[in-house]
Amino acid sequence: MRDSWPLGVMRRRPRGAAMAVEAVRPQSYQEVAGLLRRASAEGTVVVPTGGLSAVTGAVDIQPGQLALDLTALNRVLEIDELNLTARVQAGVNGLELEELLNRRGLTLGHFPSSLPVATVGGLIATRSSGQESTFYGSIEDLVQGLTVCLPDGTIAEVLPGPRSAIGPALHEIFIGSEGALGVVLDAVLRVSRLPAATHGRGFDFATLEAGLDAMREIVQCGVRPLVLRLYDREDTAFQGSTAEGCLLVAGTAGEAALAAAGMAVLEARCGAASDLGEEPFRRWRERRFHLSRERLLETLAAPGSFADTIEVAAPWDRLSALHAEVKAVLAAEGIGLCHFSHAYPQGCCAYFTFAGSAASEAEAEGAYQRCWEGAMEACFRHSATIGHHHGVGQVRAPWIRREMGEWWQVWERVRSSLDPKGVMNPNAVGAARKTSS
Numbered sequence: 001m002r003d004s005w006p007l008g009v010m011r012r013r014p015r016g017a018a019m020a021v022e023a024v025r026p027q028s029y030q031e032v033a034g035l036l037r038r039a040s041a042e043g044t045v046v047v048p049t050g051g052l053s054a055v056t057g058a059v060d061i062q063p064g065q066l067a068l069d070l071t072a073l074n075r076v077l078e079i080d081e082l083n084l085t086a087r088v089q090a091g092v093n094g095l096e097l098e099e100l101l102n103r104r105g106l107t108l109g110h111f112p113s114s115l116p117v118a119t120v121g122g123l124i125a126t127r128s129s130g131q132e133s134t135f136y137g138s139i140e141d142l143v144q145g146l147t148v149c150l151p152d153g154t155i156a157e158v159l160p161g162p163r164s165a166i167g168p169a170l171h172e173i174f175i176g177s178e179g180a181l182g183v184v185l186d187a188v189l190r191v192s193r194l195p196a197a198t199h200g201r202g203f204d205f206a207t208l209e210a211g212l213d214a215m216r217e218i219v220q221c222g223v224r225p226l227v228l229r230l231y232d233r234e235d236t237a238f239q240g241s242t243a244e245g246c247l248l249v250a251g252t253a254g255e256a257a258l259a260a261a262g263m264a265v266l267e268a269r270c271g272a273a274s275d276l277g278e279e280p281f282r283r284w285r286e287r288r289f290h291l292s293r294e295r296l297l298e299t300l301a302a303p304g305s306f307a308d309t310i311e312v313a314a315p316w317d318r319l320s321a322l323h324a325e326v327k328a329v330l331a332a333e334g335i336g337l338c339h340f341s342h343a344y345p346q347g348c349c350a351y352f353t354f355a356g357s358a359a360s361e362a363e364a365e366g367a368y369q370r371c372w373e374g375a376m377e378a379c380f381r382h383s384a385t386i387g388h389h390h391g392v393g394q395v396r397a398p399w400i401r402r403e404m405g406e407w408w409q410v411w412e413r414v415r416s417s418l419d420p421k422g423v424m425n426p427n428a429v430g431a432a433r434k435t436s437s
């Protein structure tokens with residue numbers, strides 16, 4: 001059993017069906033605790049699973065290991081409309097949660113493209129980020145508390161309060177832990193009221209640098225956009241946009257007066273671009289979940305095909321050079337596209353997509369590996385982090401120690417003290433990448 005990692009799909013292609021593994025689908029917290037206790041005693045490897053939409057190879061379960069399917073823990077335990085929190089079990093589907101909140105006039109504001117398939121537990125365990133993160137924040141901003149089960153069966157419950165200074169916020173080590181430290185059972189999530197008004201436009205920038213400058217000025221001037229997505233020239237054309245240069249999709253939301261004022265600021269900061277009106281924003285919103293797991297698998301169905309996405313983040317002054325270097329690497333192998341989203345005052349995420357086809361499976365894997373290696377090396381040259389929101393799994397394992405430096409030791413000590421028997425997910429956060437499956 002595996003997640004949606006493109007290289008995992010490519011390697012499985014010649015062989016066909018995946019190997020069967022033992023899976024359990026616990027119905028209660030006590031059942032999870034009992035399973036983990038027994039696994040620790042017997043030394044059985046356990047891998048928590050949600051919607052299997054991770055794209056890193058974090059879920060790659062072998063015979064003899066146990067798949068711990070959390071999707072039966074699917075209850076929304078409480079929605080507190082006054083204090084704006086929702087307590088939700090780990091197996092709740094992301095889109096179903098969002099629709100339920102919407103019916104109450106609320107939103108989680110977390111919109112990864114995989115929302116229709118991902119679970120709350122998976123979104124937390126991969127440290128995910130949604131398309132409107134510039135406004136609502138990423139998952140770490142949305143998690144107020146967690147209930148987790150440790151590998152020895154101990155259940156640690158949600159702590160009180162909207163914020164606390166009673167020691168470090170230890171639950172946060174589970175955000176991005178990819179099932180290495182135990183199992184997320186439920187989360188108290190910060191929710192928002194649905195915005196009264198939303199405005200959106202598209203702008204056509206003559207150069208990528210002019211678009212990046214405008215994005216930076218917008219997020220540094222104090223306005224909080226709903227969305228800012230700048231596509232490079234090739235990605236603009238790929239999107240089917242009428243823009244001749246680089247398309248920026250920009251939006252604001254909130255109280256009517258705030259959303260309108262925010263949009264006025266955005267328009268002023270985009271003065272160097274041609275205003276394309278509301279259509280690009282509308283079109284982007286309609287198609288926001290079109291990059292589905294099914295489409296990814298379709299793309300990879302043909303023998304010799306390869307494709308993946310690489311999302312990294314860099315300070316503003318390094319983005320243009322990083323973009324040029326990674327694009328050159330990708331273009332040498334096939335198609336390379338890039339858009340910039342998830343903007344912060346300090347920098348931004350660059351999201352590269354690559355695809356191509358080769359004469360043999362071995363050549364396809366070679367091209368795939370060269371794309372990743374070139375992109376990762378460019379990150380190290382430009383003070384970029386090698387991963388913004390998909391996590392580590394197997395795909396980034398070869399580079400994680402280089403990025404983390406001495407923090408790697410801290411992580412290893414945390415991991416081995418919580419999981420001394422080493423039974424939790426062996427492909428989480430930094431396991432060695434296999435050269436063949």
Ligand SMILES: Cc1cc2nc3c(=O)[nH]c(=O)nc-3n(C[C@H](O)[C@H](O)[C@H](O)COP(=O)(O)OP(=O)(O)OC[C@H]3O[C@@H](n4cnc5c(N)ncnc54)[C@H](O)[C@@H]3O)c2cc1C
Pocket residue numbers: 003004047048049050051052053054055058059070090091111112113114115117118119120121122123124125126127128129130131177178179180182183184185291292293296389390391425428
């Ligand atoms: C088409 C597509 C688009 C995507 N778009 C985005 C995007 O816009 N933004 C983004 O951030 N990500 C995106 N992703 C990747 C993202 O990592 C996953 O979609 C999602 O976060 C994983 O959730 P899941 O429930 O599918 O988890 P799974 O894939 O089942 O598991 C992911 C990891 O979490 C662990 N895990 C799962 N549940 C638990 C639990 N309860 N306790 C402890 N560990 C657990 C697993 O062991 C594994 O390591 C996309 C993926 C696809 C296929």
